[in-house]
Amino acid sequence: MRVDKYLWCIRLFKTRSIATNACKKGQVKIDDKNLKPSREIYGGEIIQVRKNQINYKIRVIDIPESRVGAKLVDLYRKDITPKEEFEKTELLKYSKDYYRKKGTGRPTKKDRRDIEEYYDTNEEDV
Incomplete structure (x- = not known):
């Protein structure tokens, strides 16, 4: 077949x-x-x-x-x-939810500014 x-x-x-x-x-x-x-x-x-x-x-x-x-x-x-293959998908689900809650939509301008400010302050500390 x-x-x-x-x-x-x-x-x-x-x-x-x-x-x-x-x-x-x-x-x-x-x-x-x-x-x-x-x-x-x-x-x-x-x-x-x-x-x-x-x-x-x-x-x-x-x-x-x-x-x-x-x-x-x-x-x-x-x-x-193997069971590890199914566990990978569970980790992917959790990693997606970590950044943004489901249903909150696209980041706003304020969100983008906050993110840029966060990265700028962290780069200065290094």
């Missing part, structure tokens, strides 16, 4: 064209080598997929005949993604 079709069948991507584009962009790899969407996939291979800033690692257990239901996905693949 083709890589793009397999990723679509196990519900990693919503459509097959999105899976194809991910392969073309180099977001799908086996043994750190980029794959073409038409590459054949076999049982036992480990696929690395970069999606939503997370590097997923998936071991192919079996090849499905067609797209499978969400409850049956685990029969065809095993997710071996």
Whole structure:
């Protein structure tokens, strides 16, 4: 089965064209080598997929005949993604909230002046 079709069948991507584009962009790899969407996939291979800033690692257990239901996905693949990958996204969420509260919009002129004043006073101290 083709890589793009397999990723679509196990519900990693919503459509097959999105899976194809991910392969073309180099977001799908086996043994750190980029794959073409038409590459054949076999049982036992480990696929690395970069999606939503997370590097997923998936071991192919079996090849499905067609797209499978969400409850049956685990029969065809095993997710071996390290926990550190998911922790990175949590850190990204917190780092974004640190600078500005969500919903406060763009910095005002006063905010910009305060920031420039802060940087000017810190440079003089050094």
